[in-house]
Amino acid sequence: MYYHHPLAWHDTKLFQVVAGMGGAASRFTQRRVERDLDNKVVEALRERVRTRKKTFKSVDSITMRLPSFKDGLRDIRDIFDHYDGDSNGTIDKEELRSCLRQLQVQMSEKGVDSVHRYCDIDNRKGIQFQEFVVLLCLMYLLFGPNVTRQVSEFESVKLNYVFDELIDAFLFFNKEGGGKMRRKDVTQRMNETSHQERTPSHITTQLFKDMDLDRNGKVNLKEFLFAMIRWAGLETDEDDSNETSP
Ligand SMILES: [Ca+2]
Ligand SMILES: [Ca+2]
Numbered sequence: 001m002y003y004h005h006p007l008a009w010h011d012t013k014l015f016q017v018v019a020g021m022g023g024a025a026s027r028f029t030q031r032r033v034e035r036d037l038d039n040k041v042v043e044a045l046r047e048r049v050r051t052r053k054k055t056f057k058s059v060d061s062i063t064m065r066l067p068s069f070k071d072g073l074r075d076i077r078d079i080f081d082h083y084d085g086d087s088n089g090t091i092d093k094e095e096l097r098s099c100l101r102q103l104q105v106q107m108s109e110k111g112v113d114s115v116h117r118y119c120d121i122d123n124r125k126g127i128q129f130q131e132f133v134v135l136l137c138l139m140y141l142l143f144g145p146n147v148t149r150q151v152s153e154f155e156s157v158k159l160n161y162v163f164d165e166l167i168d169a170f171l172f173f174n175k176e177g178g179g180k181m182r183r184k185d186v187t188q189r190m191n192e193t194s195h196q197e198r199t200p201s202h203i204t205t206q207l208f209k210d211m212d213l214d215r216n217g218k219v220n221l222k223e224f225l226f227a228m229i230r231w232a233g234l235e236t237d238e239d240d241s242n243e244t245s246p
């Protein structure tokens with residue numbers, strides 16, 4: 001037997017296990033945050049399916065709206081710039097906190113952190129402009145039209161209309177509002193309304209891949225919105241197309 005100095009315990013197996021738990025715990029928290037917000041979104045989507053008339057009848061009718069999405073969403077640039085206090089092109093947690101406070105979204109500190117993490121979709125840390133658009137649209141879905149009050153009344157009406165259409169575009173593919181679009185939903189919807197020939201499967205496959213950012217075989221609303229915003233061509237000066245994943 002030899003004496004173990006307490007400080008030497010960081011060499012032990014147990015220490016490695018305990019230290020490793022930090023990472024596991026944060027991954028666990030991340031998954032829980034993701035799931036909690038996904039569930040809230042699904043609740044709101046289902047409510048919407050129950051209470052609203054359908055907006056879109058075909059994929060074409062959605063595609064045709066892309067230019068007007070772009071036009072409508074441009075106004076968000078001003079909101080983004082306003083809350084990006086240090087003008088570094090990224091909304092950090094502190095900036096998001098003050099943003100949501102001013103948009104009168106009632107949320108705990110933890111809630112804000114969750115939303116910040118949830119909407120950090122790409123590989124650049126923090127919330128960049130396109131992610132901010134997704135974030136506002138989700139807040140609109142969860143907290144109602146007051147979220148856009150910061151812009152002028154006219155712009156706010158316009159913006160809410162665009163958000164409604166974007167969410168309804170998702171519901172075109174996700175009819176029940178279950179929150180998870182699968183590849184077969186895309187294939188099915190793209191072919192049932194097309195007057196032309198079937199869309200080749202490699203195209204629908206690629207389309208789905210472009211949307212399914214975490215590659216889990218399902219596209220949720222935030223992934224869908226992020227894709228729509230990119231397709232609408234809503235980019236910032238410093239954003240360019242090379243940031244999309246290969
Ligand atoms: Ca900033
Ligand atoms: Ca980001």
Ligand SMILES: [Ca+2]
Pocket residue numbers: 211212213214215216217218219220223
């Ligand atoms: Ca996914």
